[in-house]
Structure formats: C-alpha cells, structure tokens
Amino acid sequence: MKSLKDIQKIVSKFNVKPRPEMRSRILDDALRIQRNRNRQSTPGTYIWRIIMKNKISKFAVAAIILVVVLLISPMMSTQSAYAKVAEQLRKARTLTYTLIRQTNLQPDQTVRINVAHKAPHLLRTTTVDGYTSILNDAKGKMITLVPASQMYVTAEYKNVPELKGGDMFEIIERMKNLPRIADEQLGEKEFDNVLAEGYRVFEEDTTITIWIDKDTDELVLIKQEYPSSPGMDYIIRDIQTDVSLDDSLFSLTPPAGYKEGPKLSADVAKVTEDDFIRFFETWVNLSVDKTFPPTFWSPEFGKIVIELAKQGKFARPWTDADAQTIYQGNMFLAQIPQDDWRYMGQNVKYGDPNIPVFWYRPPGSENYRVIYADLSVKEVAPENLPE
C-alpha cells in the first residue's frame, strides 16, 4: 500500500522520456524563428558604417587624412619605410580601448591606437609612436601632435550638422548583441586569463568576430575583417568603461618645444560642392597617372595613400594647401548622410565626361548630383542614377 507521501514522491519523480526526433522537430523550428527574429531586430553591425553615421566620427576621418598628409611629405622625400595612421572616434561617457588595424602589408604596418572618449565631446587617439590626435567637438577644434618632427597641426571646423548615429557606447552594445545573429559559434578561448565565448557573423562585405567574457558577458575582443580586402582587419580590445580620464589628456595646447605646422579650417556651412570637386581635382593632379583615388572616406584610405606614395604614384609631395583642400573636401562629405552618396571612381582616369565617379543627394533634395570623370556635374532623377 502506498502512502500519500509515496504518491507525492512518485508524482514528483514522474518522468516522461521524450522521443529523440522530438528535439529536432521543436528545437529546429524554435531556432529558425529565433534566427529570423534576430535578423529582423538587430541593427547592422558594420562598425565602420555605424561610426560614420556619427558627426564626431566624421572628423576622425579628417584626422586620418590629416595624419596621412603629414606622413606623405616626408615619405615622398625620404622614401623611408614606416607606416602608421591615427584614427577614430567620438564621444562617450568615458570609454577606452585599443584599436588595432592589421594590414596584409609589412608587419610594421599593424597600427595600434589607444582611444579614449570623454563624454560627450572629447576624443584622444594615440599611436604607439606617440602620434596623438585630440579632438574637442564642443570647440570644433582638433590638434595632432607629430613627435617625429616635433610638430603639431591644428584643424578647426564649425557649423557641422548633428547627424543621428551611434557612438562607441552604442557600437559596443550592438556588438554585445551579436550572438543573436551569429552564423557561427566558435566555442571557448582564453584571453589573458579570461575565458570567453566566440561568435562570428558574416554581414555584407564584412566578417565580425566577437569574444564575450563567459562570466560577465562583457566584450573581450571585437574583430572585423573585410574579405574583399584581405588583411585589413580591425580589432578592438582592452575595452573599459567609466575609467577616470583627466581633462588634461584632452588639452588642445601643444607641448612645449613643438613647432606649428599647417593650420586647417573649414566652415561646413560654407563648404560647397565646389570644394569637393577641388578635392578630386587635387588628387588627380597629385597622381602620376591622373586617376581618381582608389578609395576615400574609408578605413583603407590611409593604407592606400601610404602605399601609393611608396610606389611613387604621386607626382610631388603634398603641400599644406593640398592638405587644406583635402580637409575641406571631406568636410563637405561630412554633411551628407552615409547612405546618400556613392563613390565609383576607383582608379578611373580623369577626362571622360560620360563616366560617373560620384553621386550624392543634397540634403532636402529629391534629385541627385552626379560628378563625372571630367569633373562636370549633372543633376539626375533617382531613377536615372548610374549603377
């Protein structure tokens, strides 16, 4: 005879063994729905694109260009083999991380930049060689220190429209959500005594890999690769938030003993399409074979410019005036939302009035402006945009 206690025990231990095929039937459906759901709800994770939607980020590109300009001239005269490029980025509460850009070129072309953000306007980037860019978005000023030549370059900008986009905090958060849309699970791996779980996502022309601390779910490492540009890898690691960052780190005053270099400036409200065309014109005139740049406004820009300089593809060293023109041209682009322009002039030779090299949609306009290889411009309706 079973007592009530026995019955309770039996019921609580009652166990129905599932059929093996049930798991695949139910779980496969659930996983498929989850995957679809994730894809629909997770915004793009294309780091560079996200960064570029942010106003302050755009000036980081200008900073890259600035540093590249600084690097080109000595390279042109000495052909010394070195490389670096400063980069990135924007605002935050406080956020620090190390940004590593690997290239498929020489080992010394792996660029390692320490980045510090202080909310909401301060940004400091430092390369291992001490190239430092400090940007104060509230003041619209930027200074770049070049220790090799004990020189500093200043750049000013004003009237830049605030663009809606993600800051680095947002990017970090989005990266944390990557497991949602992971195409591959990479298992576990240890990073500096931290056990992390890896996930990989293939997105458009990008492969993103993240490693998340298994215990805390904090990001340990983000790696972004461009299959179409092998070796151009971006790695973000040593991510720390809410660290104490002294304001002196973001001082725009150059160190004692540094001599003044080019002074660049741009009033974005006054920057026009003509400035942008002059940017192309300057590039074409600088290039030995009179071609348009293979790329610009992209992570590869710095690398490519340095490579072109090394290969002797520029007819002469870049001057301060060139730097100003390049800077001004990029300020024009800073006004145009990322999705409203496209460049297709990669290595196109200057002169053909029928070959489009660039199109963009001016803010508030329904039509597009198309720039051709002879630097003429036509307005076209959306349906007539060149492929």
Place this chain on the structure above:
Amino acid sequence: MLKDKLLLWKFKRGSSKALEKIYDKYETYLLTVAMALLNNTEAAEDVLHDFFVSFVKSADKVKLSGNFKAYLAVCVANLARNRLKKMQSQPMELDDNDSIESATYQPDLLAIQQEETIMLNRAVSQLPYEQREVIILHLQGNMKFTQIAELRSTSVNTIRSRYRYGLDKLRSLLNSKVTK
C-alpha cells in the same frame, strides 16, 4: 537559479546556444508536465512545440519574477489548458495505441520504470483536470498553493482541496492497481 537567470538573459538577447540549453535542460520536464495534463503524446508534443515557438517569439516580453522552472510549467499548463478546450469533444482517456509507451522510445529504459510511468500516467489521467493540474504544478513545478491560486484566480483553499482530493484519488487508484 542563477544559472537559469543567466541563461534566460542570454536567450532574451537572442543567443541560440542559450535556447538550446534551455530546451535540453527542460525538455523532459516540460514534456512530463504536458503529458500529465493532457495524457496524449501528440498533444503534449504539440504543446511543447507551441510553447517554444511562442517563447522565442515573445522573448522580449519574458519577465521572470520567481522560479524559472515554475514559470515554464505555468506556460505549458496554460497552453495545455487551451489545447484541452479545443480537444473537449475528444475523449481524454488513455488510448493504448497512443499511450505513454509511444512517448517512451528509450530502449534501455527499465521495464519496471516504464510500467510505473504508464500506471501513474493512467491514474493521473483519471483525475479531473483541475486536480491533475494542481498536483502537477505543485509537485512537478514546485509551485506553492498560493501561486497556483493566483494563477487560476481562485482561493488557496480551493487549490488545497483539489490537491488533497486529487492525491487521495491517485493513491486509491494506484493502490488498487498494485493490489490487483
């Protein structure tokens, strides 16, 4: 408990690994609950399927205030109840062709264990649904009577009564089978 919360947190952020872990951890348990309530393999599996689908679809809305296991049991119990309403025209007696055995395809399962499971399931199926539900939610889902009362919008005393009567009847059914 902490592991469940972490698992749920990861699941809510879309982790497929977390979903798989939740499934593997609770598959047997949820099937048992569904089976005990519905006494029909196909219906129990369908309930489980419906549960996981809606669980994924409404991941953002999942809010855990207490025990995850109990939460899952309640979800499955609710779906089972709805399922039962749809099946009301059909008899819920155990069909030998669709018995618990058909859900027990583990060849290495001990015969005694299987027999006991079949007997128990058969006995549970003879309880009124309300009693069956309370017994399963309390003993399998580890839910308190107050929680079940709140869930079913009824008094704790009613729940206690259902439990007591149900358990008595179950004892009587099982003992009668043993003595036969």
